[in-house]
Amino acid sequence: xxxxxxxxxxxxxxxxxxxxxxxxxxxxxxxxxxxxxxxxxxxxxxxxxxxxxxxxxxxxxxxxxxxxxxxxxxxxxxxxxxxxxxxxxxxxxxxxxxxxxxx
Amino acid sequence: xxxxxxxxxxxxxxxxxxxxxxxxxxxxxxxxxxxxxxxxxxxxxxxxxxxxxxxxxxxxxxxxxxxxxxxxxxxxxxxxxxxxxxxxxxxxxxxxxxxxxxxxxxxxxxxxxxxxxxxxxxxxxxxxxxxxxxxxxxxxxxxxxxxxxxxxxxxxxxxxxxxxxxxxxxxxxxxxxxxxxxxxxxxxxxxxxxxxxxxxxxxxxxxxxxxxxxxxxxxxxxxxxxxxxxxxxxxxxxxxxxxxxxxxxxx
Numbered sequence: 001x002x003x004x005x006x007x008x009x010x011x012x013x014x015x016x017x018x019x020x021x022x023x024x025x026x027x028x029x030x031x032x033x034x035x036x037x038x039x040x041x042x043x044x045x046x047x048x049x050x051x052x053x054x055x056x057x058x059x060x061x062x063x064x065x066x067x068x069x070x071x072x073x074x075x076x077x078x079x080x081x082x083x084x085x086x087x088x089x090x091x092x093x094x095x096x097x098x099x100x101x102x103x
Numbered sequence: 104x105x106x107x108x109x110x111x112x113x114x115x116x117x118x119x120x121x122x123x124x125x126x127x128x129x130x131x132x133x134x135x136x137x138x139x140x141x142x143x144x145x146x147x148x149x150x151x152x153x154x155x156x157x158x159x160x161x162x163x164x165x166x167x168x169x170x171x172x173x174x175x176x177x178x179x180x181x182x183x184x185x186x187x188x189x190x191x192x193x194x195x196x197x198x199x200x201x202x203x204x205x206x207x208x209x210x211x212x213x214x215x216x217x218x219x220x221x222x223x224x225x226x227x228x229x230x231x232x233x234x235x236x237x238x239x240x241x242x243x244x245x246x247x248x249x250x251x252x253x254x255x256x257x258x259x260x261x262x263x264x265x266x267x268x269x270x271x272x273x274x275x276x277x278x279x280x281x282x283x284x285x286x287x288x289x290x291x292x293x294x295x296x297x298x299x300x301x302x303x304x305x306x307x308x309x310x311x312x313x314x315x316x317x318x319x320x321x322x323x324x325x326x327x328x329x330x331x332x333x334x335x336x337x338x339x340x341x342x343x344x345x346x347x348x349x350x351x352x353x354x
Contacts, residue, residue: 021187
């Protein structure tokens with residue numbers, strides 16, 4: 001139930017963020033600092049989420065089959081594969097490495 | 104039928120299919136991370152912002168608390184507020200129209216609209232991409248959640264590897280040039296250093312602060328990191344015009 005609460009709060013905040021944009025005076029757009037912070041924060045968060053999902057295991061760092069998924073995903077992206085293919089390649093790489101005994 | 108000749112509608116429809124389909128991966132990952140079918144659908148129906156949805160389930164899957172997950176999702180959604188300002192200036196919605204329009208204000212609808220030059224085309228592009236993605240994203244989230252439920256042990260299928268690749272895939276289009284790479288590297292480093300010292304989920308927030316500070320104190324492009332997850336103009340549209348027109352929309 002606790003998790004439901006945070007899900008609903010997060011959904012509310014997501015909508016409020018979008019809607020607030022429609023009520024903020026356009027003047028604010030001329031000060032590009034807010035835009036930049038929103039943009040660089042997006043990059044930082046996505047980079048961090050990538051790393052956490054690749055090497056964090058609770059509060060420890062672990063080097064396992066997920067690193068293979070990271071490498072395979074990067075190669076797929078570099079070859080300009082579409083998003084869904086990238087995700088499938090990452091999944092397949094981790095599954096194959098586990099079959100080969102690298103957990 | 105005029106609509107079929109509209110370039111904005113064509114772009115909107117193709118981006119809807121490209122983006123909508125990857126709702127499958129969100130649905131599958133959410134169910135593999137232990138979210139129920141209706142929790143998963145709540146994300147896609149009411150949060151409706153891919154990056155934030157992946158962030159929430161990613162933090163919980165890594166053992167983070169609900170608060171940390173909520174915070175990461177909210178921070179990642181901040182750019183939608185900027186998009187809202189841009190779309191308000193560009194499309195000037197009247198009265199109640201703002202409320203549904205706000206809900207479908209995301210990377211792709213904003214990019215589709217700001218890539219067009221005439222006001223009518225911008226409006227058509229925004230609504231086509233926004234509604235199209237909303238419908239398909241929800242249908243495919245449901246497909247992914249139901250299929251994911253049937254898969255059994257998620258690790259056996261490498262679904263944790265799928266999450267890694269998904270986040271990298273969301274990050275990738277934003278890494279154009281040296282500065283975004285430097286920001287990503289700084290955030291990654293901050294994360295690795297923080298992991299052993301703070302509870303799960305918090306390293307992501309530490310990285311957000313680092314990246315936000317870089318944005319606050321440096322003077323790069325003002326639309327750094329605001330690229331859509333899937334570029335609507337990637338394939339053969341006249342100008343990859345998102346950037347220019349987004350900048351001019353600020354005037």
